Amino acid sequence: MNAWIEKQRHLIDFTLASLARRRTKNLGLLLVYTLLVFVLASVALYTHALRQEAAQVLKHSPEIVLQRMVAGRHDLIPPGYLEKIGQKGPLRGVQKIEGRLWGYYYDPVVKANYTFMAPAAEAVQPGTLVAGPAVARSRGLAVGNTISFRAYSGKLFSFTVAGTLPHASELVSADLVLMSEQDFRAFFEFPAGHHTDIALSVANPLEVRNVAAKLAAALPDSRPILREEVLRTYASVFDWREGLMLALLSAAIFAFAILAWEKASGLSAEEKREIGILKAIGWETGDVIKMKLWEGGLVSLTAFLAGFVAAYVQVFRFGAPLFEPVLKGWAVLYPRFELVPAIDGLQVATLFFFTVFPYMAAVLVPIWRAAITDPDSAMRS
């Protein structure tokens, strides 16, 4: 065993000495290789963390949201609608039915859209509002301040700020403005008894699809939106952004592939002569291949590990300054949040496979070809 280890160490010593002879070229390759892994790993880590965040937060959203459609557009739910669902009786398994009140308001002061909401679960006193963190920040609001909004009817409404939502919830609440039902209806001149949409809670997750199908059958003008569809929407949004980033990076990936292939497969005359001499002094083909395997393994493993660690530090310790604008998007009221790290084992394995193995293969094939040729002709060529 010790003899085997000693032999491998000598092979490594030899290959490192050989690499050191072409120091600049090999260090350059290692640097570019590390940078490539860094860029790919940064994109993968960032989008995975965003996807996970969306999935974790939105798994608490309503199981079904029922909208009413008129001429292909989302319309208000009239008063009789809720009762109609109740009477039809296809709703066995539905725990809670709740009409929701929410809408959009464009604030010309900061040129941004707010989401106004009258939550059923939260008691907001009439004449007051609870502001989302980004709204409070952009308008400079603090508890006790008064703020006025001009409604779409032209009337001016003033509210006292009763509170702001916590910063920790900013990712879902940045632009929210919570107010009482009475204020909401007066502000938007919402007809009495009408709701924006209906949220349904279903106890058994296996029943959600059945309930949605029955609802769609009982109310042909309705559009049920399932929680799983919401989760899928977000997964696809971030997949798309990741794909966009990777498409832009593909030129760099191909450039590296050409560089690595050129470096690894195009044996220089010097390297060929080196192999010829090694064989002439008694090295076996297996030894030459082992030596080159160590070379490829050490270079690619170092590049992979260094690139991945640097990517992690960049994304989760420094807030991903390099890719954030593309991957997160932007808006006037942009939430400030820190991503919770999520590392996907499969993603790490895939990245490892697609960066380390091609390099090893590119190293191995030409060396095997050179190693099986006659030492005399290898030295002469």
Added chain:
Amino acid sequence: MSVRPSTLAFAIIGLAIAGFAAIFLDAAGLRARGAAELAARGALAARLGLTDLALFTEARYTRHPSQADLHSAFQDHPVALEHFPTGSLLPPPASLVSHHERLDRKAASPD
């Protein structure tokens, strides 16, 4: 006695592996620290029945993409182009990235 190149190589690889293992520990630590805030976000989403992330607030179909009309990209008229920047790579307007001078630290407040 000089250090053998293989010893140096093993030391570098060993360090890199230790760094790689450390990021998993660090991630676990950050996850544990952020768990309460994540739970708070989830609780707020459950309490208010929120369906979307507040990432892109410029239009109703970008603020609530999951609740938007079907074919929402064409909702203004049948061949309408996307006119909000979320779907593209336009840089944000200068007013979003420029910083104003902080006058409150320089100017003397009037009595």
